[in-house]
Amino acid sequence: MWNGKPSRIKHNTIIMQYEDGGIKFPDIHEFFVAQKAAWAKRLLEMPNSLLKTIIQETLGNINMKDLLNSSIDCTQMTNDIPLFYKQVLVSIFELRKYPQNIEDVKEEVIWLNKHIKINNASLWYEQWYLKGMVCIEDIMNNNRFLTFNEVKEKFSLCNKQAFKYMSIIDAIPREWKLILKSLDQQQILQRSQNKDITKFKSKEIYWNCIKKTTPTCKMSWNKMDISLTDSEWKYIYTLIHKLTQNCKLKEFQYKIVNNVYASNSVVAKFDKSIDPKCNLCNKTNNTYHFFYECKKAKQFWTEFQNWIGRVFHPFEIVDKNILFGIIDDKMYLCNFFILHAKWFLHTEHKNSKSEIQYKPKFIQFLMCIKHILNVEKQLYIKKNKLSEYNELFACVEQIEN
Numbered sequence: 001m002w003n004g005k006p007s008r009i010k011h012n013t014i015i016m017q018y019e020d021g022g023i024k025f026p027d028i029h030e031f032f033v034a035q036k037a038a039w040a041k042r043l044l045e046m047p048n049s050l051l052k053t054i055i056q057e058t059l060g061n062i063n064m065k066d067l068l069n070s071s072i073d074c075t076q077m078t079n080d081i082p083l084f085y086k087q088v089l090v091s092i093f094e095l096r097k098y099p100q101n102i103e104d105v106k107e108e109v110i111w112l113n114k115h116i117k118i119n120n121a122s123l124w125y126e127q128w129y130l131k132g133m134v135c136i137e138d139i140m141n142n143n144r145f146l147t148f149n150e151v152k153e154k155f156s157l158c159n160k161q162a163f164k165y166m167s168i169i170d171a172i173p174r175e176w177k178l179i180l181k182s183l184d185q186q187q188i189l190q191r192s193q194n195k196d197i198t199k200f201k202s203k204e205i206y207w208n209c210i211k212k213t214t215p216t217c218k219m220s221w222n223k224m225d226i227s228l229t230d231s232e233w234k235y236i237y238t239l240i241h242k243l244t245q246n247c248k249l250k251e252f253q254y255k256i257v258n259n260v261y262a263s264n265s266v267v268a269k270f271d272k273s274i275d276p277k278c279n280l281c282n283k284t285n286n287t288y289h290f291f292y293e294c295k296k297a298k299q300f301w302t303e304f305q306n307w308i309g310r311v312f313h314p315f316e317i318v319d320k321n322i323l324f325g326i327i328d329d330k331m332y333l334c335n336f337f338i339l340h341a342k343w344f345l346h347t348e349h350k351n352s353k354s355e356i357q358y359k360p361k362f363i364q365f366l367m368c369i370k371h372i373l374n375v376e377k378q379l380y381i382k383k384n385k386l387s388e389y390n391e392l393f394a395c396v397e398q399i400e401n
Helices: 030-037 040-044 048-061 063-067 083-095 102-104 127-131 148-155 159-171 173-180 186-188 201-210 217-222 230-243 247-257 287-293 295-311 320-325 329-349 360-382 386-392 394-400
Strands: none
Touching: 030 083, 030 201, 040 063, 048 063, 083 201, 102 173, 127 159, 148 159, 230 247, 230 320, 247 320, 247 329, 287 295, 287 320, 287 329, 295 329, 295 360, 320 329, 329 360, 360 386, 386 394
């Protein structure tokens, strides 16, 4: 994407889904974590395997499903477990998120839990586990911990085990106890964030691993007094991939949206021979200026506006429409030609020997339209989407003629 040059968009951004501002660029680490974690279902389906025997001898006689849902300390796993299966288990345990709400805390398995320790060691009372004491929810009633007498009756414990029980309650993190006592309705109604991993495929696990972050482009455009709502940003991010099948154009528009287009002001930071200012307007020649504010661009867009109004639909020249596209599904064709018009400005500037010779003429853009449509049609045909092309560009025949 960057032709071997340093990335201009954060890795955490490009790995996200389209609607979040990413391009689904694969994160290799999370991909392998997801592939290994997807083995959880297979581990459940081989109950009498040698692996289960080794795990029980190493960790205790714990049910495989309870083990997979536990927040186990991975350092407790010995080298007796085959390396691949050890990596599978580590991947599964890494996916567990720290409890943030009441449901999360209640579903925490008490045993072998790295957060519940006595003398810096996780707990494992096999007889208590076999009697049904598995999760924190098992020792609770109406968001309060059971008294020892209630636990004694429920799990058939003896009096001398009272201290052990009190130690377990004391070992539960104070933060969790505060969450359990919370009367906040939002906390009470919030669902658990730790889902049963055995019910998901590797692809679903992978996207669950990818953390959503706010693309830095939002802040950079805000500084230029261009503010958009979250729903508008979502539309803009997805529009990039709807407008064209041409990967080069997608990349081009993605860079504009993320405000990392190689304008003169950007290139001048690395190449001192480039003037960061527009020679005509005497302003910083950044993405905003080049595609919208420059007098040459303004003249081009005025002619473009008159043409698009005659052929399709009236179109208002404002910075948001030019840079990001018109946020309206009915304006698909307008957005398609706005994208290609920006590409025309880009190529004309790139092919000009100097800034003075850069003179984009709208009549030349019109001459390119037939070629543009033909290229797009071939790309649709290549992807077996000719019917989709015909539906989208049915009214464009008048232009071709």
